[in-house]
Amino acid sequence: MKITVISFTKGGNKLNHCLCQALRNIGHDVERFQRYSTTPADEIGSFDNIGVLTGNLFESREGIIYIGACGIAVRSIAPYLQGKEVDPFVLVLDEKGDYVISLLSGHLGRGNEMCREVAALIKAKPVITTATDLNGVFAVDLFAGQHELLIKEIPRIKSISAALLAGEAVGIYSEYPLLGKPPAGLEPGVKKVGIYIGCDINAAPFETTLHLVPKNLVLGIGCRKGVTSMALYKRVTEVCSQADIDITRISAICSVDLKREEPGVHELADKLKAQTSFYSAEELSAVTGEFKHSPFVEETAGVGNVCERSGALASHYGKQLLPKTTGAGIAMAVFEKEFRIEF
Incomplete structure (x- = not known):
């Protein structure tokens, strides 16, 4: 930190x-x-x-x-x-x-x-x-921070905590695997107040639903030298919006190691609260799969595709949500890492 x-x-x-x-x-x-x-x-x-x-x-x-x-x-x-x-x-x-x-x-x-x-x-x-800590009660905001989950309705944290502190059960529903035994107070069948873990912010399995969205997307990026963070952010925002991808879910930005010193990439990562990863041309060339090849990129970076290969590598071959998309001197691709909750 x-x-x-x-x-x-x-x-x-x-x-x-x-x-x-x-x-x-x-x-x-x-x-x-x-x-x-x-x-x-x-x-x-x-x-x-x-x-x-x-x-x-x-x-x-x-x-x-x-x-x-x-x-x-x-x-x-x-x-x-x-x-x-x-x-x-x-x-x-x-x-x-x-x-x-x-x-x-x-x-x-x-x-x-x-x-x-x-x-x-x-x-x-x-x-x-904090009351939940003092009383040994499940704290949904702490849980979200520990599992890289974005809280979409901050005010509803109070509803979850108030119910648990009053000794009432809180529901839990997840689109992703839940491994282990949920903490005391969390029960799948409850309908009044509950926690939803997934990407559908319109889902309403409970009368009062707190949506927790996983921050598990990887942005693979290639760009011309000296591109500004403003230009990167504008392009990423536009493309992700068109593809119905929530950019707040981006947890990592990756590229070829030639971009390691690009201020714009690091500033974009800071803005999105994401980590950065950079790989050598040899590491990217070894990534398996079918990727759009560019002779120009291969000549300048030593590998014919940066954004998709780095995204696949950083996401551990996760699901590709956005194929290589180019424009404004920027190439980008988005992958989703496998996600699960372990109690």
Whole structure:
């Protein structure tokens, strides 16, 4: 995850350093800021105005960790709050490292999970206040985040949680395989309030239906050098709309390794909240199947088809939803990865 750790005092700065090191050791992309740092900027970022810094980080980072008073964190994030589906998680640590407080986006943003993880790393006590966690009740927004499911009706989360906290059963219906035993409170036969897992947002198996849509599409892409993220986004949006493909379901963007340094591709991935994968011409040439061949692409990239071959490879030979489509200097194809839920 992309995480920023911010501290304000000498004691906080020391904890900041130790925490960042620990988070990097377990694979997180971590940057740190401390007030009035005298360390070179490439090692630690300094800041004068915490509100401005927070604003710059709020859309680009998946999580922000403040080491200091809760009041500082609350006032810093207040102007930038949009909703649990888009806000990063926010944790607050005291500078002695005794407590870790999950302040924002505990479920969808994985804040509660990170709260426990950070507490374990620094031997602190996690402080989590969400009712479902405290009562050991199934949390649909946490479940969605863990299984890469998009929640289409955020306000209906309350209906699901309220029913479970009241001891009522909640229905579940899935277009995809459900493996294992569902958590307590989820029952297939319930008709009043329930969860639907699938791609038909008009499906209504329950009186109140919360739709969870899998984020399991792979976009294979080829493009001319220097294409902008705006041009890529416009083209992808247009083509997917015509093919009735929901672009918010794109979880990965892939291409040939010649495109690894293309800013437009990475910016598109950030906009779609997708991962990126790049493959060598040799790896793409070894992909089996029938693909549209282009002599020009083979001459420039070393393989006659980039978008379909990379999409097939990244999706583990998933179902092809969109064949190679070209235009505006961009070639694209879309594949659907196999999807299932394991309880």
